[in-house]
Amino acid sequence: MINFRNWFGGMVVSLLLLGCSASEQSLATQGDWYQIGYRDGIAGHQQRSYRDLHQLGAVQMADYDEGYDDGVTKYCNPDFAYQIGLSGQYYDGVCAGTSAGNQFRMEWQRGWDQYTSH
Template sequence: MRRALLMMSILLSTGCQIDPYTHEPTWSERNWYQIGADDAMAGGMPKSAQRLTREYDDPRVDIADYKKGYARGQQRLCQDDFVYVWGLSGKEFPGACENLKETSPLRARWKEGYTGASENSLLN
C-alpha cells in the first residue's frame, strides 16, 4: 500500500508541472528604421502599419521610424548610377523610386541599363 501511494504521488506531481513553452511570447524590439531602409533598398513600395503588423506579427509597429528608414534607403537606392546598374542586372524599375520629383530622369537612366543588358544578352 505504501508503495502504491508513493507511485501515485510521483505520478500526480509530475502531471502538475508547468510546461515552460506555453507562456506568452515576449516581443523582442524590432529595428523599424532598418526594416524600412531594407524595404526601400529592395526596391519595394513602402508598407502600411497594418501590413507590417501582419508580416511581423507585432502590434507595436513604430511607423515613424519605419518611414525615416525607408526615406534613407530611398536616398541610397534612387541615384543615377545605382538605378543604371539595377537596370543592367535585368531588374524592373524600383518601386521605391516612383513618385519622386526626379523619377523621370532616373527611369531614363534605368532604361539605358536595362536595354544595354538586353542587347548584351542578344550578342552573347
C-alpha cells in the first residue's frame, strides 16, 4: 500500500525544486541577471563564475555582480546570523571582507554550535 503522505510530500518537494530551476532559467531567458545574482547573494552562496552562468544563456556579468553584491549585503546582516546558524544553514564565508563579516561569522558560529550540539 502506498503511503500517501510520503508520496505527496515527495511530489511537492520535487515540484518546488523543478519550479526553482525553471524560474532561474526563466530569469536568464528574460535577461534578468541582476535577480539571479541577488538570489545567489541573499542565499549566502558563493558567486558563480561566468562559465557556470553562461550555461543559462547570454550572461550579463555586470548585472549579475551588482545583484550578487546587493544580496550579500542583505545576507551579511549580523542581526540574522545567529538564526541562520541555528537553522542549520552552513556558512560558506561570503561575508569575509565585508564591514560586518567578523561579527556575522561569530554570531553564525554561536547559532551553528547550538544547532550541532543537539
